[in-house]
Amino acid sequence: MQRQMPKTFFIRTYGCQMNELDTEIMVGQLTQKGLKQVFDEKQADMMLFNTCSIRDLAERKVMGKIGQISRRTKNRPIIGVTGCMAMAKKETLFRKLPHVDFVLGTNNITDLSNVLDEVIHLGQKSIRTTDQFEENLDYLVAKRGDKIKAHVSIIRGCDKFCTYCVVPYTRGQEVSRPLEDIKEEVRMLADQGYKEITLLGQNVNSYGKDQPEWKTLFHDLLYHLDAIDGIERIRFLTSHPIDITEELMHAIATLPSLCEFVHFPIQAGSSRVLKKMHRIYTKEQYFEKVELLKKIVPNVSLGTDIIVGFPTETEEEFCETLDVFKQIRYSVAFLYTYSPRKGTPAMRWKDDISDEVKNDRLHRLMDLHSSIAAEHRQKLLNTSIEVLVERQNKDGYLCGRTRCWKKVIFKGPASLIGTLQNVHLHSCNHETLVGGLHLSN
Numbered sequence: 001m002q003r004q005m006p007k008t009f010f011i012r013t014y015g016c017q018m019n020e021l022d023t024e025i026m027v028g029q030l031t032q033k034g035l036k037q038v039f040d041e042k043q044a045d046m047m048l049f050n051t052c053s054i055r056d057l058a059e060r061k062v063m064g065k066i067g068q069i070s071r072r073t074k075n076r077p078i079i080g081v082t083g084c085m086a087m088a089k090k091e092t093l094f095r096k097l098p099h100v101d102f103v104l105g106t107n108n109i110t111d112l113s114n115v116l117d118e119v120i121h122l123g124q125k126s127i128r129t130t131d132q133f134e135e136n137l138d139y140l141v142a143k144r145g146d147k148i149k150a151h152v153s154i155i156r157g158c159d160k161f162c163t164y165c166v167v168p169y170t171r172g173q174e175v176s177r178p179l180e181d182i183k184e185e186v187r188m189l190a191d192q193g194y195k196e197i198t199l200l201g202q203n204v205n206s207y208g209k210d211q212p213e214w215k216t217l218f219h220d221l222l223y224h225l226d227a228i229d230g231i232e233r234i235r236f237l238t239s240h241p242i243d244i245t246e247e248l249m250h251a252i253a254t255l256p257s258l259c260e261f262v263h264f265p266i267q268a269g270s271s272r273v274l275k276k277m278h279r280i281y282t283k284e285q286y287f288e289k290v291e292l293l294k295k296i297v298p299n300v301s302l303g304t305d306i307i308v309g310f311p312t313e314t315e316e317e318f319c320e321t322l323d324v325f326k327q328i329r330y331s332v333a334f335l336y337t338y339s340p341r342k343g344t345p346a347m348r349w350k351d352d353i354s355d356e357v358k359n360d361r362l363h364r365l366m367d368l369h370s371s372i373a374a375e376h377r378q379k380l381l382n383t384s385i386e387v388l389v390e391r392q393n394k395d396g397y398l399c400g401r402t403r404c405w406k407k408v409i410f411k412g413p414a415s416l417i418g419t420l421q422n423v424h425l426h427s428c429n430h431e432t433l434v435g436g437l438h439l440s441n
């Protein structure tokens with residue numbers, strides 16, 4: 001069927017920050033091509049779904065949504081599927097969802113315009129799903145929604161092959177981005193008034209290892225970026241504990257813009273389960289690293305990801321996870337029940353923990369997390385803390401985050417958006433800290 005070039009598009013993003021950045025790049029590409037982004041899906045001539053495959057629920061949400069649009073008989077938009085599901089399902093998506101017009105993999109974002117042209121001019125379905133990323137993406141075209149904080153990709157792919165995870169299959173091997181390209185983008189963001197950058201990668205700590213001749217590892221990159229004027233805060237996501245080096249810890253302690261927050265995902269508290277997950281560290285080795293980090297960066301806050309109900313996990317082993325959580329007292333935690341993924345080694349093992357047990361473990365861990373997070377907030381009351389002001393809420397309160405990622409609101413003029421303020425914290429409203437401008441500001 002001959003289709004018309006769309007004038008408007010709607011894009012929905014699922015999953016991680018890398019997907020959010022990829023969406024910003026695609027929005028930039030389509031805007032350059034003359035299309036207009038709309039936020040009401042009924043106004044869209046084209047709908048893009050930038051998808052996630054990490055858990056079954058993420059995939060089911062997309063399938064349901066596309067199925068719903070496909071049932072429209074009038075004004076059905078062009079439908080494109082991008083992201084990890086495009087890689088995990090490839091051409092089978094056309095069979096499962098016959099109204100999908102194109103499928104574009106995580107390593108083919110550069111081809112978006114060509115794929116769309118094929119759909120329009122040749123009137124045929126189109127697919128690009130290259131397994132390996134080639135560093136040919138124009139990041140500078142990204143159209144960002146936020147004016148203060150920006151994501152910057154430094155490495156794509158993952159070589160770790162944890163037994164439960166689809167990412168090494170949906171995003172391919174690790175490919176680092178050249179230092180000069182990253183510096184150029186960060187300088188551009190600083191010139192545009194951005195104050196905070198988050199460096200992104202499935203494992204940022206592997207930066208440079210695939211390109212030994214560059215002689216630039218992750219901590220070296222941080223020294224280069226800290227030297228760029230105008231960027232007040234640098235964060236990074238996400239890390240594999242095995243690759244967190246002492247040099248990185250010293251960079252966090254030394255560099256003024258580097259925030260004292262490290263996402264340090266343990267995944268499970270039992271060494272036996274960690275081995276089965278192929279996390280390549282034991283609980284004891286993990287603790288040693290955390291101790292070293294706390295010695296070098298005494299005021300560091302830690303974040304984690306944890307999966308409960310991994311095949312064969314016993315109640316005692318789950319209790320080890322609770323114990324680790326109590327000892328480390330993470331301030332940020334993303335907690336999941338195990339979801340078997342096609343193509344991963346763990347898929348070979350029976351998913352032997354019932355949903356009931358998985359959910360029970362998840363809720364016990366969530367309760368522990370909530371009480372520890374409340375304790376962290378309580379400790380901050382009656383202290384003053386640096387906040388990067390991000391926006392003004394509808395109720396007039398300014399809203400921002402501390403260096404360790406705590407959300408803070410306080411009264412003040414909109415002119416403070418984009419500035420660092422010292423805020424005196426006096427109370428909590430659910431998970432948000434409430435304060436007032438410190439008198440010495």
Ligand code: 5AD
Pocket residue numbers: 054055164165166265267305306307336337338339340341
């Ligand atoms: N099931 C549940 N959680 C998973 N994660 C990755 N794969 C799975 C899976 N199959 C979690 C891990 C990872 C985070 C991004 O998602 O905790 O760190």
Ligand code: SF4
Pocket residue numbers: 158159160161162165166167168202203240
């Ligand atoms: Fe997945 Fe493990 Fe790679 Fe993280 S390190 S993306 S959990 S395979």
